[in-house]
Amino acid sequence: QKEVEQNSGPLSVPEGAIASLNCTYSDRGSQSFFWYRQYSGKSPELIMFIYSNGDKEDGRFTAQLNKASQYVSLLIRDSQPSDSATYLCAVTGLNTGGFKTIFGAGTRLFVKA
């Protein structure tokens, strides 16, 4: 069983709509949660991080964390064609030997102009 699960997509939304990306994780002790964006042929770059239950907003992006249900989501409001990319969910938890970060396989988002 994968430790961090994401729908591979592609998720297609029209320009101006809200894109909703979801991620579930298996380690209940996970402490840090990240969303990275990766354009084709480029390296991942951080969009947002969240540590506590609830919502965290940054501009058009909102991260939502529910530790009881073990899921984290990313909402992108007013989606733009430039948001078309793969979004990677990453979860950090404590393992024997120290903290370990696991990445999901990513969800491809396509925003249609």
Place this chain on the structure above:
Amino acid sequence: NAGVTQTPKFQVLKTGQSMTLQCAQDMNHNSMYWYRQDPGMGLRLIYYSASEGTTDKGEVPNGYNVSRLNKREFSLRLESAAPSQTSVYFCASSEGPKETQYFGPGTRLLVL
């Protein structure tokens, strides 16, 4: 401030050849990582270094070795390349093991 740099950007090897991928960061980060990314597989951790002087195996360490040369530099060595090691390799660094990771531009490796 260059962030995380990697060399080379692209490399073609024949089966059995060896090579070292270089990574350096100028953000004074303690932790550094090597990942490989294959289509549909996401990022898989090869090795990491939580702090200078320590290295630990990740999810897919077989066929690789690493050296944390100093706080800035973390190299990945393929002793005898195999076609299964064809991939894109990313180096990353973070202030600590729970913090945001910053990625280098990647090295595209093709093993024939």
